[in-house]
Amino acid sequence: MVKLKILFVCVMMMSLFVRGVAQQAVSRRICDTIHYEFIHDKIIIPVTVNGVTVKYIVDTGGTTGTIREAAVEMKAVAAGGDLGVSDMNGNRVSYQEAILSNVQLSPNYKLAEIKSLIFPQNGFFKELGVVGLLGSDAFGQAVLTFDACEQIMIINYPYRPSGLKITEGVPMVGGVPQPFVDVDFGGVKKPVMFDTGADGLLHLFYNDYEALKEMKSTHSLEKAFGINALGIGGLNMDNAKEIVKVRFDEVNFLGKKFTNFESVTTRSGSSIMGVDMLKYGKVVIDYIRGRFYFFPYEDRVEDGQGKQELWNVGILPVKGHFEVTLVWDSLKDEVALGDQVIRINGKDLSELGQSQLEVDALLNAVEGNSTEIVVLKDGKEKKVKITKF
Template sequence: MRYWVIIVLFCVMTFPAMAQQHQAELPYRLVGGKMIVEMKLNGTLRSFIFDTGASRTTLTSELCRELGLKVRDSLSVTDANGHKASYPLVWIDEIQTPDDVFRFKSVAAMTLPEPSPLACFPVDGLIGSDLFKQLIVVIDGKKKTVTITTAEKESAISLRKMANFTQAGMPIISIQAGSGHNIVCLFDTGCPRFLSLKKSDFEALKSGSAFEFQSEGSTVGSISVGGASATKVAQRVSFPLLSIGGTKFRNVIAETATPPYTLLGVKLLDYGKVTLDYPRARFYFEPYKPENDFMERSHDVGLQVKDGDLVVAAVWGAMKDVVEMGDKVIKINGKPVGRYDFCESILNGIPELKAKKKTRLTIQTRLGEKVIVY
């Protein structure tokens, strides 16, 4: 759900009496890797994906029809999968926090196409960074809260845990890979991973010692405002060391994609609290531990639901000689598979694949049945 907007629009923020610092707390829940918050839209509570990587608040076409919102303009967008398109723009009279502490008036919002790429999620759109350009936002992954405050006072967090935005209004920062290699990243809570590496950054870094190449594969991209991407060739790498706001992360695995920036995703919140001081263009990361070692293994085969079937949607390394994109899973641990719902798989996964650490998959290939360990 991340995208780059090439024109800038503004909304007006109001709140009661300015005599003191004001604060609102938004609980969030994680659904299918997305942060879901409640906001009032023209006085009615609605659910939205909280997406710091979106520079524009966005509504579904269905909601725009329900509210009778008229198209006033259009917006040129490149989404996280590299899709470029122009989308209708509408104006919202008012968006409020549920406690009415903050009221954002005359908000310009992008309208999603139909069918909505967010159709699987119980939401009416995205809340983007545009609402918070005058505010400080604190995201606490342990408490599952987003705290919004007015910005009269700067944060008391140590500057050693701070990185400056490289662009005003968006949490785009520089992180360090190894020693002496910098990567410009967008902190994007709409990205379900820890790190998604922009292909051009991969090309720029591969001649150095910033990462260790692991394998090449074929994969289908994640869902963004323009929908899912077609099959593409991607690379998988391991970063022996990444430094984010002074915190060290070791053995971080990332795969290449085609977003406008390398993405630092929502899984960062598993390791610490993030503060975004939008007016001062500052990103703070308060880690739960000063150093984190991932030491994780990645699947060499990825799966997704298509037309009710469970099919191969990513193939890495030597597994490319075993199965192909689109091959169908016919048995899991020796039991014939049933039919699956695409949205249910996005939101809650495949139950049979979560039951054991290792799962035997029988896959129908063009050369016959193959059994692999997933």
């Protein structure tokens, strides 16, 4: 099952939030290979900051951020300002900025210093055993290769990998540190950000959906209302919006063709191509020269029919319990936003921590395409059948 979730802690940085690039402390040629962990669809690597070794999520769609407790241990120095960011649900949050010094991302790639947002304690980070995010700003003077077959990252500096021809890539668009490229939707191109911090394949920006929906090759499959994932700004149901499941007859990602390509709309500020694209090919991001490369593993057209399986209800942790936060049209007569969910597939949710990952795990373990949840309505229990579609 592909979870209907963009990175819980994803901090979307558009041109409004462009920051200074990290300072590279070396001048010789570097080619370092990092064997990364892949946990809950997140690329995780070890990093040493001021002699303190920790783990970070590599998030090409975000900017670097560190939880306060870890930043204190690293002897971070306040940068004297705050940075305002918007999360995937439109929540606007400001975070203090600090300077991290002596940052070692690989045996030879070291940064004299880098700015970091300072996050409050975060349950999702804790579950993953990480202290924060490494955004594109951490690699702004490098060439970064992702090879999911070998589960490795390669950092090259200051030159491109041996044998890589500049003509094999395309220019990144948008003028921001994050890697945006043009993706072809049935003959119409839209800028899409490649984001290793986002799960799944395509998360379609709602504005792009509006621009593409009248095309004959675009099919609106079903609509919902609500919020489909926790953002870093927390849960604010005032930001509940219409969400649409969409299918495109054809999508072309830099030469890799997909038919019956399914996606769900998001309000994150841009369309996003998530980490699952690494299943189909190797990615090289040349931050220095602003070029992006994609090398498919197989020269074939991929059929995406049915690969975006969703439950027709969204359930998230809210203030000590679990609530319905997203309702698809097929279930709107049975449940409502804010209904408290007390059981899923026979499992009492009071036994769970306040964790979206644990709810996802329960639903992923369901055999077949339907199960039962129990909600509280007017103080009474109500059984509701939910289905995948």
